[in-house]
Amino acid sequence: MPTLQQTILEKKAALADTVSAPLGLLAARVAEVWPDADAIDRRLQEGLASLPNCQLLYAWDVNGIELSSMVRAKGPDPSWRGRDLSDRPYLKNHLPYKGVMLSSVYLSKYTYEFCLTALQAVSRDNQLLGFIAADFAVNDLLRNDKLAAVQEVKWKQFRG
Known part of the structure; x- marks a missing residue:
């Protein structure tokens, strides 16, 4: 029986598989209009429908400065x-120069x-312009049955 942590890891793996192709296509469309913030917003708004459960889409440059709006x-x-945005937790790790990272x-x-x-x-043209971020609420992901089959988590209480 999986623990809550295992359940979250399974959901993250399923999410990475689900969003990889749509985010790759969206990045190519955004690159065409970079750095025009209004045009990026329009592309992100169009791409939001291809990312189920996505709350926010936004883009920032290589210096960590948000270029787009928060697209909802x-x-x-x-x-x-x-x-x-350079103080964001996900910017403290290695960033993906190709593909998707969660x-x-x-x-x-x-x-x-x-x-x-x-x-x-x-x-x-093989030059890194920036990044697209797609935010997903954990509660939405845990409720999404399409992101991997999850068994019921049972809790045990021990008295000491």
Whole structure:
């Protein structure tokens, strides 16, 4: 019987498989309009539907400065443009220069929910331009039956 940690790891692996192709295609479309923030917002908004359970999409440059708006289902929020995201937990690790990388679980400063971020490099002519981030709420992922079959987690209480 899997533990909660095993369940989360299984969900993360399934999420990486699910988002890899759509994020790769979206990165190619975003690269075409980089660094035009309004055009990037439009591309991210169009790509949001291809990423089930994704709460936010945003792009930042190689210096960790947010270039796009926070793109949500209800539209873009430009108030975060220009913010320094270099202190984000997922930027402390090695970033993906190709493909997708998933962050550890952390508390979002935007939604105030526990989430994880799928990161995709954005390149043009073999030059790294920046990254796309797709944020997923942990609670949404745990409820999503399409992201791997999960057995019921049972808890035992021991008295000392």
